[in-house]
Amino acid sequence: MDQAALTSLLAQLIANWEDEVVEFKEAGKDYDTDKIGRYFSALSNEANLRNAERGWLVFGVNDKSRKVVGTAYRPEIDRLLSLKNQMRDGTEPSVTLRNIHVLIDEDGHRVILFEIPAAPRGMPISWSGHYFARAGESLMPLGLDKLDEIRGQTIATDWTAQVVEGATLADLDPKAISVARERFAEKHARRVSPEEVAGWSDATFLDRAKVTQNGAITRAALLLLGKMEAAGKLSPHPAEITWSLRGEEQAYEHFYPPFLLTSSEVFARIRNVQIRILPQDQLLAHEVSKYDQSVVLEALHNCIAHQDYTRNGRIVVTEYLDRLTFESEGGFVDGEPTDYATGARSTPRRYRNSWLVQAMAELNMIDQMGYGIQRIYEAQRRRFFPLPDYDVKDPTAVSLTIHGRVVDPAYSRLLMQQAELDLVDVVNLDRVQKKLPITDDAIKHLRRRKLIEGRKPNFHVSATVAAATATMADYVRTRAQDDEFYAKLLTDYLAGAGRATRREVDQLLLDKLSDALTPEQRTKKIANLLTKLRRQGVIVNKGPRAAPQWMLAE
Structure with missing residues (x-):
């Protein structure tokens, strides 16, 4: 927002004053981060319950006089922005501030408006292991009635939250449960010790990890931790991942639950040789693996988390000579892939499989809600490879392509030498190298920075920029380790x-x-x-x- 829009927003918030989704604080220079986290949890949960898209925490307004007085909280921009990471690390499931807006009013007062996303449907947000809410202007623990209301928002319609009739703990794989305990303890190391987690019974652990419901085995539990033979209890809905090799050699293999373990087995089947990328006019090549394990597992875990299992389809991973494709049933529920890649969106408001997503987050299979796509893009960018391609033309399915080769050497060399490029610029340069259209504004911006050459629609990544900076000293000094x-x-x-x-x-x-x-x-x-x-x-x-x-x- 520009300053005029922020001025109007602040006036509107003050006029309506505090309710369950708005909080004003004068806030000193060292306002307690733990208090901010509590307000984050409370405002996020209350926004969910009131069907609002966001809540607001405003610094620089006296909450008694209702006057703008300004705040000295974190005047350094890098320290202010670091609060996003602190919120993401302390919340569960992990979410962060949507935006941090800084307003300097006509009297020179500095006001900070923290834009807090509403908790996704079915997922209350905690801070340091505790859930918070609001009662008027007061901060308080989230009551069981509100907790149940949020958690019940999707249980009735969430296929993965349904209890499997006749399923028991005996249907779960002991090794998968053991690995799940390790993953859970690793994720929650700040709040609970590994010894404490190890001391819980299986039933207690699975409930705490949000895999089971009050001891009852859910479909999510069978998908993530179930024995292979127990997958039949999900019939007629197949719980299956198929890996297929296409090209001169052909092969295939099917993988079944527990997906917590077998997703790594899928990656092991993929041929992952080293690729050499040669900087301009140099003899020393940069070597990277054809596919990054974290990228492949992130993509596969996203398929598991967001598949529409009611469509009775399987997840298909196809390996070609130069790329991998991941296909799963069910279109995007909220937003577009590039929205999440470039930061235009952060946390989705809705999930198809809220129960499964929550369980996978607890077991460290998906790290932060809404950030998986961005991590895939960033990882490919750091490896100087083409960015992923999402095919969402079919509203009933999603196809993702991960490239395993260089498309345009000029693009890869440019990424080597200009690591500071904004991800939006990288996305547009990637489209240029793939001969895909970009907006007129993007064309003007990239031309102004001399990153592209040619005439519309035949643009190409500027080789002169890469060549002009491609000395070995520059390459070594700017290359990220x-x-x-x-x-x-x-x-x-x-x-x-x-x-x-x-x-x-x-x-x-x-x-x-x-x-x-x-x-x-x-x-x-x-x-x-x-x-x-x-x-x-x-x-x-x-x-x-x-x-x-x-x-x-x-």
Whole structure:
């Protein structure tokens, strides 16, 4: 929003004053993040219950006088934006702020408007393991009546939430349950210890992981954890993934539950050789695997999570010489693929299989709701490969193509040398290399930056940009290393020093990151790395949030 639109919005919110989906705070420079998280949970849940698209938390307005007084909360833009990651890490299921709007009014007062998405239907949002709600202007725990109302929104219509008559714990695979415990403990390491999770009975664990309903076996439980022979209890709806090899050699294989385990077996069947990408006029090639495991599993898990099982179809993974395709029944329920890839949308309001999605999130199969597509795009971009292609022409099915080869060397070289490119620009450049149309605004923007050449409709990625910057020194200095490289530097440091503050971590890693990143992007990358290692149980924070002390996990 521009400043005029924000001024109008603020006036409207103040005129209506506080209700269950709007909260005003004066907010000092160091307003407690935990309090923000509680309001996030409460406003998100209340927006869901009131069928609103969003809630608002507004800083810089005195909640007694109703006057705009301004706020000094996180004046640095990178620190302010880092709140998105903090909200995403502390909420369950993981969601984040839709937008953070900053308004400077005519009197010079700084006002921050946090746009909080409504909880998806059927999925209440918790903060640090606790659910919150509002009663007028008061913050309070989410009552059982409201909790049941949200959870009941989709149970009646959600195929995966239905209890399977006659199914028992004996129909679940013991190895799958054991792996599920490990995944759950890894995801919730901040709130519950692995020892505590290990001490729960199977029935208690499965209920806590939202796989079963009060001990009853759901269809989601059989899909994710069921024994192969128990899949017949889902008949006539097939629970099946088919891998097919096409080309000079042909082969196929069928895979059945437990999908928590067999999805990795599908990836193991795919031939995954190393691909060499040669920078312009250089002898040193950049080697990447043909397919990234995280990309393939993200795509496959999305198929499992969002398949329309009532259409009695199977998930089909087809391997060609230069690409993989993933086909599943059921069109997109909310939004378009590129909306999620570029950040135009974050968390969907609706899911076809809310119960299954929630269970997969609890078991760390899908990390953040609404961010899977963006992660696939980003991973392909980091590997200098073409971006994925979604075919959604058929409203009853979705087909996704993951490319395993370079289409246009100029595109790949450009990504090597300009790692700071906005993802929207990369999406448009990818369409150019594939000879697909782009908007007139995109054409003007890319031409102004000298990223494309030619005449409409025959554009191509500018080879002159790639050639002009393709010295080996530039390539090495701007090339981003894998996260494993930075993680090894940090863990080696912690092994010797014992602990490190955030400032010491920055001193260790900042000058090692790609020169193509802005200071804000470098800071954000380090924050994401710390979060990733903490979630994996590699490191722990022994200090307060405001002054962390990072140590290796015991």
